[in-house]
Amino acid sequence: MNHTKKRIPLSFARFWAIVIKEFIQMRRDRLTFGMIIGIPVVQLMLFGYAINGDPKHLPTAVLLADNSQQGRSLLSALKNSDYFTFVREVKSEADADAALATGEVQFVVTIPENFGRTLLRGDRPTVLVEADATDPSATGNAIASLRTLLESALRQDLKGPLAFLAGSDGPVNLRVHARYNPEGISQYNIVPGLMGVVLTMTMVMITGLAITRERERGTMENLLSMPTRPLEVLLGKIIPYILVGYIQVGLILIAARFLFRVPMNGSIPLLMLTSLLFIAANLAMGITFSTLAKNQLQAVQMTFFFFLPSLLLSGFMFPFRGMPEWAQVIGEVLPLTHFLRVIRGILLKGNGFTEVVLQLWQIILFAAVVLTIGVKRYRRTLD
């Protein structure tokens, strides 16, 4: 065969026809176009100001067992420091444990009995700092600053004849307990968090397309002509994906256990219950996007509009307490924020129901509000 295949030459006119058509279609879909322009701007402002890898003002409790002047100096130095915010004084070891377990505080500083006396005797008393190290990046800088903080606090008290106490090793012995994740392995923090991130993305996306797909394929008209109620349709579309979500949970838990060796200190059934609520909350969000979006593209865009703050403001990628107040308020609304606290709490801290119940309520509240909007927005007619 030696006949050559005849090819039409590239035509500028045809290429240009496609360009023009694309522009016309882009202009017709105003919302999509607005989101293409608007989302980067909003997110630049949001994340540019919100994200901070060096969290300060971390909530700290103090167990003050010694009423000496030196002990009180330490306390007031903590109160005035940049990295620590004194929240309250705890009275016992059990109190301290509880405050760390619920995540109320990031640090507990224990100033032992006879601290002042031991110090003055020159015996270098031990100051114990217990840190919630589930997220190692949140505590690192604060712990690093501790030694200088203690020394400069005591310098005031150790003047003149006592100056020799502030010797080369420092006046006190600082002991840091990185609780829950003593080796500071970031996988222990990231892998459970990833479960939440993966669920957020897939669950919102899948259901986000659920109603818009019916509308785009023309099957919505048929569905609406049948005697159905909005709640039947919306719940009916949510339930199958809960199963899908559970499969994801199972896969990630198996990987966490056997590949990443993430400790599992708490109750797995409790984790499953939490996952159920979290999956439902995300599905409710997706189905509500679905009632708001005009087409599948818009639904996907809305998903990303929800997903990015979830990723960045929930405490998954950056320490939650590093963000400014307003960003924390936004973060508190997102179900992922609460889910992260629960899953890290259960797996790493061994939290039980009482420690996580507050977070569970916030996930339920989110799901209920969002689903209500979805049901209200679901149009029963084609108007």
Next chain:
Amino acid sequence: MTVSFAIDVRGMTKRFGEQTVVNGIDLQVRSGEVYGFLGPNGSGKTTFIRMLCGLLAADAGEGTCLGLDVIRESESIKRQVGYMTQRFSFYEDLSIAENLDFVARMYAVENRREAVRDSIERLGLAGRQKQLAGELSGGWKQRLALAACMIHHPKLLLLDEPTAGVDPKARRDFWEQIHELAGQGLTFLITTHYMDEAERCDRLAYLSYGNLLTRGTAEEVVAGAGLTTWRVDGPDLQELARLLRGRAGVQQAVAFGTRLHVSGTDAAALERAIAPFLTERHSWQQIKPGLEDVFIHLMGSSKDNFSQ
């Protein structure tokens, strides 16, 4: 004997923004009747049907559908009405049996399995029930859609252009089925663009730009138009039509196959207008106007109130 109406509505109106798409339509459809709904594209037929079955909220109007209030009881109406959409609107990624089963569940049909099996058998699809709906040809899709919207034994069927894109044989079979079902007491409201289908309806209504222009049996509609029609045979009919159009008395000169139909409402004026053309070249014959003549006439005489 009192006549019972399956549909009895007055003043049905629907606006989309500034446009009045359905403008105060009154319609009575007797039980057991096959009612044809005609009119050009965009005349409001689909919108009117959607209001009847609660898919669109009417802006004005009142009346009953199957004895139920058409505005307030649309949920109950939906249970007793089968609506076949213009575009195939069942799930293409579900099989025939799965689609029917879904619909049967939605209407809480009693003895669901049996109803689905019967429906598949009646369709003549027993061997292909596992085939995906998306793989069916146009004619089979339409049969599936009809079977699906009848699975809950509705009393009234609203069929929106059920035979668009369906081959002549399938169309013929379809209409035979319609008349058989009408004989069993079902009521049909069917939109169509085909004249042969219009002629098979017991009664007709013609819509244009949201207004109901005429209604009645085919004879009544034709008689009501008061049209006189001449049929012309011969060569160069396009040229003849061009010459006739615009002459006083000639309201339309339209090709029907290889012939020309020349019509007007004033028989005397029409005769005067065509007199110069009654030559040996063409054979002229006055005929009884058909529905199509009347509908073309109606379409031409109603003005487009949407165009600016």
